[in-house]
Amino acid sequence: MYFFIEDTNESVKIGRAKDVEQRRKALQTGNPRKLHLLGWIHTKNGADVSLEKSLHKEYSPHRGSGEWFDIDPADVLPILARHGIDGFAGLSGKSFEVIGHDQDGIPEYHGVWAWGDLEHYECCPFCGSFCGLQYQEASCMYHCLQCDAFTSLEDPNHQEEE
Numbered sequence: 001m002y003f004f005i006e007d008t009n010e011s012v013k014i015g016r017a018k019d020v021e022q023r024r025k026a027l028q029t030g031n032p033r034k035l036h037l038l039g040w041i042h043t044k045n046g047a048d049v050s051l052e053k054s055l056h057k058e059y060s061p062h063r064g065s066g067e068w069f070d071i072d073p074a075d076v077l078p079i080l081a082r083h084g085i086d087g088f089a090g091l092s093g094k095s096f097e098v099i100g101h102d103q104d105g106i107p108e109y110h111g112v113w114a115w116g117d118l119e120h121y122e123c124c125p126f127c128g129s130f131c132g133l134q135y136q137e138a139s140c141m142y143h144c145l146q147c148d149a150f151t152s153l154e155d156p157n158h159q160e161e162e
């Protein structure tokens, strides 16, 4: 199950594919606008068919042509989030990139997701899974259950001290 958005378009394509990246490339061919992957959901045993059906039904009032829906990219977030560890956000690849500094000189970072606010405890910044990063007391590191990444998260998404 995947969600795409076109560069200049406010609509979102809801569809399914075995290989999301392969589908994106196929759809990109001959399309002057760039396709971005908003996210995807990992499904088992053909559950993608019924999931696609229910999502197409849920958003049918916003349906444009084909599988394109006139919804805000951020609307996709709760769909992905409710699938937890099987929901993935399409990452911008710029997570943790410093985009500037605030008045106090504290660095500000690119969010995990390009289309809305997502924090590392909601969504893994490495694989995009909505299992989020779990803090492990023993190692003092954050851990992702999906991709098994460990990070100390030194500065990213700097938490303000009260």
Ligand SMILES: [Zn+2]
Pocket: 124, 125, 126, 127, 128, 129, 144, 145, 146, 147, 148, 149
């Ligand atoms: Zn991960």
